[in-house]
Amino acid sequence: MAEALAKISQVQGLGMIQIRANLLRSGEVIARAVDLVLPAPMLTTRQGERMLGWMSPDELILIAPQPQIAGLLAALEEALEGHHALVVDVSDMRVVFDIQGARADQALAKLCPADAANLPEAGLRRTRAAQAACGFWRHGQGFRLMGFRSVADYLRGILEGAAAPGTHLDPR
Template sequence: MSKAVSALEGVSHKGFAEVAEAGLRGMITVRGDLASGAMKKAVKAATGTALPAPRRIVIDGDKAAAWMSPDELLILVPYEAAQDTVAALEKALAGEHHLVADVSDARAVFTIKGARADQVLTKLCPVDMATLAEGEIRRTRAAQVAAAFWKSEAETFTLVSFRSVAGYVMGLLETAARAGGEIA
């Protein structure tokens, strides 16, 4: 069996903000009735968190549950735990109308860090960054590609895109973060 590698093998760039590909991350798309008791129990068992409110992500250590749409969640777990988590979710949701898919190898994860990290995303995403609260997730675009991001800490953002455009996204982030490109 081949060894799993991240899309860009941890490439990073330091400008007025530091941008980096964050490495492998277990990601599972779960679709179904988010109001059902079985869904709430399954998410709690998989992540240790409650079901997130709309446009929120709840994080418990290295696991998280993110609201993606009225019937969709993104479950984040360590990469090595993704397959076991899929199996556990399938078992917990048996009998419910649902879809569980391991999308870990189809996604790339990036971090944007620094006092002006929000400026990097301001340049790329049609989002009012001044109103984005910690723990709020936005499903949007970065330039011309689909992306989702959240403020993971006071000066840190996490961005997820499709793996197939990881090089493009890293190029966008690197260009937007170049020293001298700060927003006055």
């Protein structure tokens, strides 16, 4: 019997803050407020269980354990007072899945047009998994995939299908 490409599990207990701002003007203020280095395009910076990821030229995502979110949100709001910025707790609208195993990149390759195998260690890639918008980054022996909670069941189903032995899914 063939072995699964990866193990899929939903991650609990993470919180997320979406940050929209002119990163050239406000980036260092944001970085100081959350005690993380501002990431370069398509990369992340991490400290302990917190991660700051570059999503676009004017957008970052801060991921941290849920109990830290209220304090981080308050710190960001205070630091960005007077800046043209948006800081929103998006924890309840997102879902995160772990895709773990030596062949996790092959499972993602069935669903995503992005090249997971060559993603840098600190990389963050926005893409799609089949028809759902998502982002993914390296985590442990595999990846973490973030998507909208409204399509959580769909994401779980396609991830489990892609990880199953012998499946061939077309991401288009």
